Amino acid sequence: MRRYEALTWDHPRGYNALAAAAARLDPQRDGLAIDWDKQPLEGFESHPIEDLCRRYDLVVLDHPHIGEAVAAGCLTPLEDVFGSEAIAELESATIGPCLASYRFGGKHWALPLDAATQVMASRPDLLESGVPVTWEEVAVLSRETGRVALSLAGPHAILSYLSAATAFGEPPAERDPDVLVSAETGKAVFELLADLASRSPKSVYDNNPIGILGHMAAHDDVALCPLIYGYVNYAAPKSGHAIRFSDAPRAARGGRPGSTLGGTGIGVSRRCEMSPELKQHLLWLMGEEAQREFIPFHDGQPSRRTAWQDDRVNAARGDFYRGTAATLEAAYVRPRHAGYIAFQTKASAYLRQAFAEREAPARAVETIQKLYEESRPAKGGER
Secondary structure (H helix, E strand, O other): OEEEEEEEEOOHHHHHHHHHHHHOOOHHHHOEEEEEEEEOHHHHHHOOHHHHHHHOOEEEEOHHHHHHHHHHOOEOOHHHHHOHHHHHHHHHHEOOOOOHHHEEOOEEOOEEEEOOEEEEEEOHHHOOOOOOOEHHHHHHHHHHHOOEOOOOOOOHHHHHHHHHHHHOOOOOOOOOOOOOOOHHHHHHHHHHHHHHHHHOOHHHOOOOHHHHHHHHHHOOOOOEEEEEEOOHHHOOOOOOOOOEEEOOOEOOOOOOOOOEEOOEEEEEEOOOOOOHHHHHHHHHHHOHHHHHHHHHHHOOOOOEHHHHHOHHHHHOOOOHHHHHHHHHHOOEOOOOOOOHHHHHHHHHHHHHHHHHOOOOHHHHHHHHHHHHHHHOOOOOOOO
16 A cells, blocks of 8 residues: 655645545555645745655646746656556547646646636626626726726736736737737736726735635625636635626637636656556546546536536536636646746736836836746747
């Protein structure tokens, strides 16, 4: 019997399903035991992945850490564990770019445990004219009510910038990996977000997504957050107001919903001695039964497309999945080069300062571009 040490993030969505699945294991019968530890959300977003892989066999991580993990050589490619055929089958079954986001250097480095992206969160009971669809409609609602909040804490300021640029027709660094966003698009995005930030309710200005959603469920001063990572438990809460989750804003009706992919994957560290039993358990977590029948009913957000389309899964969660599936399918995947996480942290801190000090848009875009350039390898790097 082998016992494995594993790490995830401290929230019901990140922990409960994994812990419940591990609790189903009988060491004598299954030859396997998994102990899941938790770290705070902020640690999950910023803690060096190399350090975590030294201490744990399995590590739940965010795809922007992949470049650093590959550079450090601390993860095992999934192809070496499960084989290319199994990974190809998983790719076809996974919604949006959730598995593709873990591909780097020609290999995949994490199993898509949890699917999430930035979507729109609202309190329909507080919206007289319904949920907005476009960024212009969001801006009008903000001016008329003062109850539109931006998610700006931690890395989320720059993530909102990337998402809005995607909606405006320029997914960052895709046309030219050396240019994050063009001056024209960057200026339009900065002006939009700065305008919204000037009226964003102070009660949630420093809150992470969990804090904003919890506040929305309990208070009436925030009616809408146009870009926030979806948490299914707030769609059908045990107490407080239910939050409605809808597709992210578009530049125009019928356009692409601009959103930056989130979610998590399970990485296998180099220290892990993979057993047939652990391999079988991980494949079960990714399979149809667990994704439709187990994970959604243990506070998780599955990554299989069939689960997002399932009537029973949606009925239990206020149509959270159907209401945001189009956004997830079209989600933007961030750069993943070693150095990106540091850029994300610096750019978000700068944007918050720039909003507060009413920085000139052109100068703000130039500063963000410079921070991005400084984060990249000297000869460019793979996304």
